[in-house]
Amino acid sequence: MQLEPLRKLLQERYPELRNETFRVDDTGWSNFVVIVGEKMIFRFPKTEEAKAIISRETQILPQLESMVPVAIPQFVYSSAPTDDIKYVGYPMIFGKPLYREEMNGLSGQEQEKVAEAIGGFLSGLHAYPLEKSFDKAIDPGLTRLFYENFLARIERKAFSYMPVELQRWTRQTFQSFLANPDYFRFKPALLHNDLKPEHLLYDFEKRQLSGIIDFGAMGVGDPAYDFVGIYRAYGAAFTQKVLSHYTREIDARFLERITTFYVKTISFWTLFYGIDSQNEKLIQYGLGKLQAFAKPKRT
Known part of the structure; x- marks a missing residue:
């Protein structure tokens, strides 16, 4: 994966991101991670297994949020089921x-x-x-x-x-x-x-x-x-x-x-x-x- 095509995809889909900065965080093993505006994280799964994991996260984490006393990722952006490129986006938890x-x-x-x-x-x-x-x-x-x-x-x-x-x-x-x-x-x-x-x-x-x-x-x-x-x-x-x-x-x-x-x-x-x-x-x-x-x- 490369940053520029993903930047174009996100900026076309979400106009509010057009003036934000984009950079890659290459520390992940299973996902291509893009930091947007130093406040949003977008994860693009690299493998079919990683796609399945993201699907499970989007199903479980919203239910888990009220059960735990600390902040966990809250997905506010996600790809459509028919999209070829899968992703999720959520606010960065500062710390x-x-x-x-x-x-x-x-x-x-x-x-x-x-x-x-x-x-x-x-x-x-x-x-x-x-x-x-x-x-x-x-x-x-x-x-x-x-x-x-x-x-x-x-x-x-x-x-x-x-x-x-x-x-x-x-x-x-x-x-x-x-x-x-x-x-x-x-x-x-x-x-x-x-x-x-x-x-x-x-x-x-x-x-x-x-x-x-x-x-x-x-x-x-x-x-x-x-x-x-x-x-x-x-x-x-x-x-x-x-x-x-x-x-x-x-x-x-x-x-x-x-x-x-x-x-x-x-x-x-x-x-x-x-x-x-x-x-x-x-x-x-x-x-x-x-x-x-x-x-x-x-x-």
């Missing part, structure tokens, strides 16, 4: 990503306020009635099947990039997880699926979480998975603060699934993206993250 360094710079009271907002967001998100948007019955067995297939995909696609020791660790980690029936006694929920500092926007003037963005990975699964990015970025103590404000069911193995499996294996997504994009730097980064977990701990 800066809450990276670990920025979080550490907040006072204890401010961190507690952020934890409360994230806990409230996840409580509302995970309470979304699945029957509104998903036709077939959802059960934890589908999560088990997903990770069985995920392991097969890793073996097929990534093992050739991995040393034998890392291959062995991967099989052991997945097989231990899949063999434990207690890990699959959760109640499935609607997930953000990519909750990390880049998607948590903080208003440093108002000293509060201003919004949560990027629902492109949204799906149904284990609610514990939505805490993985929080745990990785901010640590166990802050995760416990978020959990103290989380009002949904927390089963007996909730935190254990995060620390013994999800946190350890999430970097396979980075590795896959590096392989798909032939980005050697990303490949090595993903491998490094995985090897840090696979390396035996010194006693």
Whole structure:
């Protein structure tokens, strides 16, 4: 995709945008993103999968808005069903990503306020009635099947990039997880699926979480998975603060699934993206993250 044809399309369709500036944000994986007037975001999906995701977002997010205590994208522009070029447009939520360094710079009271907002967001998100948007019955067995297939995909696609020791660790980690029936006694929920500092926007003037963005990975699964990015970025103590404000069911193995499996294996997504994009730097980064977990701990 190129900017100029998309600029022409939007300006012809929406006269109010004719005097606005247009620029590309190339940080997304699945969408071509255009920033209009430094206040609107337009996403153009690059793949059929991304088109399906946008369709689901436009169906779910308007219903979710009243269920969560923080701002989420509100779609005000969208392509017609018959359009060849699909897109959505929504007002930018102002704020800066809450990276670990920025979080550490907040006072204890401010961190507690952020934890409360994230806990409230996840409580509302995970309470979304699945029957509104998903036709077939959802059960934890589908999560088990997903990770069985995920392991097969890793073996097929990534093992050739991995040393034998890392291959062995991967099989052991997945097989231990899949063999434990207690890990699959959760109640499935609607997930953000990519909750990390880049998607948590903080208003440093108002000293509060201003919004949560990027629902492109949204799906149904284990609610514990939505805490993985929080745990990785901010640590166990802050995760416990978020959990103290989380009002949904927390089963007996909730935190254990995060620390013994999800946190350890999430970097396979980075590795896959590096392989798909032939980005050697990303490949090595993903491998490094995985090897840090696979390396035996010194006693």
